[in-house]
Amino acid sequence: MKHKLRRGISATLEWMTTADPPSSLRERRKLRTRQALAETALALFSEHGFDNTPLDTLLEEVEVSRRTFFRYYRSKEDVAFTAVKWFWSTFLPVLDETEKSGRLADILRDAVLATLDRMDEEWYPRFSATLELIERSPALNGHSLRHCAEIQAEIRRRIGAPDSLEARLLVEFSVTTWRGALEEWLPEGAPGDLPRCVQRAFAAMDRSLRVQVCSPESPEA
Amino acid sequence: MKHKLRRGISATLEWMTTADPPSSLRERRKLRTRQALAETALALFSEHGFDNTPLDTLLEEVEVSRRTFFRYYRSKEDVAFTAVKWFWSTFLPVLDETEKSGRLADILRDAVLATLDRMDEEWYPRFSATLELIERSPALNGHSLRHCAEIQAEIRRRIGAPDSLEARLLVEFSVTTWRGALEEWLPEGAPGDLPRCVQRAFAAMDRSLRVQVCSPESPEA
DNA sequence: GGAGCAAATGCCACACTGTGGCGCTTTCCG
DNA sequence: CGGAAAGCGCCACAGTGTGGCATTTGCTCC
Numbered sequence: 001m002k003h004k005l006r007r008g009i010s011a012t013l014e015w016m017t018t019a020d021p022p023s024s025l026r027e028r029r030k031l032r033t034r035q036a037l038a039e040t041a042l043a044l045f046s047e048h049g050f051d052n053t054p055l056d057t058l059l060e061e062v063e064v065s066r067r068t069f070f071r072y073y074r075s076k077e078d079v080a081f082t083a084v085k086w087f088w089s090t091f092l093p094v095l096d097e098t099e100k101s102g103r104l105a106d107i108l109r110d111a112v113l114a115t116l117d118r119m120d121e122e123w124y125p126r127f128s129a130t131l132e133l134i135e136r137s138p139a140l141n142g143h144s145l146r147h148c149a150e151i152q153a154e155i156r157r158r159i160g161a162p163d164s165l166e167a168r169l170l171v172e173f174s175v176t177t178w179r180g181a182l183e184e185w186l187p188e189g190a191p192g193d194l195p196r197c198v199q200r201a202f203a204a205m206d207r208s209l210r211v212q213v214c215s216p217e218s219p220e221a
Numbered sequence: 222m223k224h225k226l227r228r229g230i231s232a233t234l235e236w237m238t239t240a241d242p243p244s245s246l247r248e249r250r251k252l253r254t255r256q257a258l259a260e261t262a263l264a265l266f267s268e269h270g271f272d273n274t275p276l277d278t279l280l281e282e283v284e285v286s287r288r289t290f291f292r293y294y295r296s297k298e299d300v301a302f303t304a305v306k307w308f309w310s311t312f313l314p315v316l317d318e319t320e321k322s323g324r325l326a327d328i329l330r331d332a333v334l335a336t337l338d339r340m341d342e343e344w345y346p347r348f349s350a351t352l353e354l355i356e357r358s359p360a361l362n363g364h365s366l367r368h369c370a371e372i373q374a375e376i377r378r379r380i381g382a383p384d385s386l387e388a389r390l391l392v393e394f395s396v397t398t399w400r401g402a403l404e405e406w407l408p409e410g411a412p413g414d415l416p417r418c419v420q421r422a423f424a425a426m427d428r429s430l431r432v433q434v435c436s437p438e439s440p441e442a
Numbered sequence: 443g444g445a446g447c448a449a450a451t452g453c454c455a456c457a458c459t460g461t462g463g464c465g466c467t468t469t470c471c472g
Numbered sequence: 473c474g475g476a477a478a479g480c481g482c483c484a485c486a487g488t489g490t491g492g493c494a495t496t497t498g499c500t501c502c
Binding site for chain 1: 478479480481482483
């Protein structure tokens with residue numbers, strides 16, 4: 001039963017990180033319907049909105065039965081998250097390869113940047129389309145935040161650091177900062193800008209704890 | 222359409238923050254069924270698990286039709302969150318009253334502590350029961366995170382601070398830290414310990430950015 | 443106190459997501 | 473070529489959430 005919790009990530013890793021072209025004809029067919037589902041879903045959801053697109057529409061379009069769909073993806077939300085999952089499934093191995101010395105915040109930031117470097121051109125438009133989708137649908141937003149929580153747990157497991165409260169907070173802060181970078185990047189959406197946004201966000205993270213506020217009565221900085 | 226996003230919070234505030242005893246008999250009846258639903262839901266969910274408790278069970282217990290239930294609560298998740306919503310609907314006014322000068326992080330921490338001070342004895346067991354529920358149900362977890370995001374937006378709106386990236390990050394960090402405090406508090410669950418956990422978590426927040434890691438090869442701090 | 447009125451409720455039917463059982467077809471491999 | 477296994481589709485079902493409409497209940501004005 002524990003498998004169920006981890007299956008999401010490990011099963012994803014299983015077929016995403018193996019770059020070997022699937023020799024078997026059967027495997028190639030499976031991969032094709034997988035991608036067809038993900039692509040068509042992203043297109044349909046982007047056009048009509050996530051909540052206004054019944055799953056049946058997607059199923060008719062790809063000509064797949066409902067039963068089959070749920071053998072590929074666990075939920076309607078899941079099929080919209082391919083680009084996001086692809087990012088994190090690349091990130092985790094990158095993090096494993098990273099030499100872990102210095103400030104944990106810097107390590108995570110650099111791993112994010114290195115991961116971005118590995119994304120190909122096709123990924124960026126799909127990713128930003130997914131982000132827009134998430135922003136406009138509460139259901140997807142919840143799914144996204146839950147997914148981030150899973151990622152955080154996985155990151156904590158992989159960095160050899162002690163499971164202190166500080167370390168846990170920092171991992172959460174870093175993922176939050178990553179989301180902040182995305183929010184700044186999204187309106188423009190130029191692929192080259194994303195690393196810069198990440199840099200700026202992580203720099204802002206350092207400053208944020210020292211942010212001062214003053215009442216309207218005493219309005220000096 | 223934008224109303225939908227804000228209705229959750231403002232409608233909640235509407236009936237939660239008005240401390241006047243509802244004079245009208247009708248209003249009293251409504252309040253009674255509201256509370257009966259929340260109480261019974263918490264009891265049923267705690268006993269059988271959130272996912273294993275069909276909504277119909279709750280409806281039969283409270284003797285309320287499905288249609289009526291959804292006029293009181295927007296979802297099955299919603300009815301389980303009464304204690305959480307109560308906390309935040311107390312927090313926001315407290316935050317408004319707070320004199321806003323100094324470090325934003327300190328302001329938020331103190332507002333949280335002041336809010337805890339206003340919670341009565343009955344609230345604590347319900348709150349911790351709710352937290353346990355959230356921990357054990359992915360659906361509730363997602364709902365909780367989405368709710369936190371709404372709260373963060375509301376906090377940002379209420380502090381007069383400029384909507385800088387730093388400020389936004391800090392608000393998110395603070396809510397995350399609050400959740401971290403809850404995670405530490407939950408196992409024991411003694412009401413008196415919660416403020417201490419909050420203090421500790423916010424202190425850890427300051428330190429977290431400086432957390433160092435070192436590879437197994439070079440194991441010096 | 444009674445009549446009208448508005449709010450609250452209950453009942454019915456429906457759309458949508460997700461799951462389990464079962465049998466058929468396709469692919470693989472000896 | 474033939475059996476085994478994997479993939480797939482069809483059907484039926486549970487559960488959540490919504491809309492329409494009639495009915496009851498409490499409120500208010502006369």
